[in-house]
Amino acid sequence: MGVITTAALSKSYGQVHALADLTVDVGEGVTGLVGANGAGKSTLIKILLGLLSPTSGSATVLGHDIAREGDQIRQVVGYMPEHECLPPDVRCIDFVVHMGRMSGLPPAAARERAADVLRHVGLAEERYRLMGGYSTGMKQRAKLAQALVHDPALVLLDEPTNGLDPAARDDMLGLVQRIGGDFGIPVLVTSHLMGELERISDHVVVLDGGRLLRSEATDTFLAxxxxxxxxxxxxxxxxxxxxxxxxxxxxxxxxxxxxxxxxxxxxxxxxxxxxxxxxxxxxxxxxxxxxxxxxxxxxxxxxxxxxxxxxxxxxxxx
CATH class of the missing domain: 3.30.70 (Alpha-Beta Plaits)
Structure with missing residues (x-):
């Protein structure tokens, strides 16, 4: 069984089909979920997390059924949302510690893990600053840190390079590649910028209008x-x-x-x-x-x- 498995997964809003009969397997390594804006990428991630209910079909995440075991999925998955979600009047270290506690870590372990992941994402020197004063790149790193603090078994990253300049984008892609490669944590990362994902992904899933176009090893696409x-x-x-x-x-x-x-x-x-x-x-x-x-x-x-x-x-x- 794959890390993520979907079977005829669909999500409709009236006559609009956000996902249509999506059947796909996602395995180890870094998987790029690509497609234009509105292709269904964010909808799929929210369904996998149990935040949205599908109209039809089924899916499992790390062996957990999305319809019945959403709580268990969210305990073992790290999620980096696309949109702004950081409280501006909170220090980064406190926020990441809080997210670790929310995921079940005891206080001492949460603080130790928060320090480790903030060092990993390059915010060790800035961890005591209020996040309202962070640049866009620093905010993206803080969002990545909170997704990693509880040592997840899978990481879902929704447009992690959104709003970044070229240098910051390269740094973020390098971090994503390290998570999937050096740390051995499966990663599903979305982007509408397909060229950047071909640099770091082991496998690519291409969506268009909620439908699966292709799902293959990256080397096959780039042969x-x-x-x-x-x-x-x-x-x-x-x-x-x-x-x-x-x-x-x-x-x-x-x-x-x-x-x-x-x-x-x-x-x-x-x-x-x-x-x-x-x-x-x-x-x-x-x-x-x-x-x-x-x-x-x-x-x-x-x-x-x-x-x-x-x-x-x-x-x-x-």
Whole structure:
């Protein structure tokens, strides 16, 4: 049984379907739950925590049924909400200790754990300040600390990089990766910024309009597509003309190619009995020789790899 398992899970508000027949398994490591705003990500998390009741279907979290064991789920799960939830007139250390006590820790253990997690998230020097004076990045770290203070068996993070600048976003993603990797705590993290999750997730679940599009290992989404990207440079500086000339020459040689921004995208040589490795070497040799014949500089030849945003667009379009 997975860490999280759902079966035909649905949530409707009248004619609006926030989730529709969602069946998915979430395992160990970091799982990215991605999709545009309104895709159903936050709704799913609230249902898993027992904060919302589904219209139909079922789900378990760490073996606990969401319909009957919401209290048990919330005792063993850490939750970082998307929206502002911190009392501005409370010191961070006191807030995190309080959340630890609410989760069942005795006073001494709660204070010790609070100090540990605040050091882990980078708030050791700022823990005695009132949270109303915190920056957005510090508030996000405080929310993460309260989700970790009771040593949960699973962490649910709803848009943890929301409102952060690029440097703070990178720091937060690094913390999330450490939770799932170094600490071995399963993480389900949501984001509408798909590129950032492909950097840290082991598995990706893609939602659109409350429906499951795909659920696969991240490496599968980002695998080599087989297409080769080529960049050329012209001695006279007219790189666009050099790109067109190379594309036309390769097409005349029987290759399938097309413009790809400032690059030329070339489909792999295919055919019955064609060895992929030999075909790949032959394609590269042909590109090299064609560029030399045209007198254009060959800047780079590289494989085209998938991206979550590309996969999402392709699935939605289909």
């Amino acid at each position: 080599d597509t087989g297409v080769v990207l080529v960049e050329v440079h012209a001695a006279d500086g007219d790189d666009d003309a050099a790109q067109r000339a190379l594309g036309e020459a390769l097409a005349a040689a029987g290759l399938s190619c097309r413009p790809h921004g400032a690059l030329v995208a070339i489909d792999p040589i295919a055919g019955e009995g064609v060895d992929p490795a030999l075909a790949h070497d032959r394609l590269r040799d042909l590109v090299r020789d064609t560029a030399a014949d045209l007198g254009v500089g060959l800047v780079r030849i590289q494989p085209q790899r998938g991206h979550l945003e590309d996969v999402f667009r392709e699935e939605v379009a289909s």
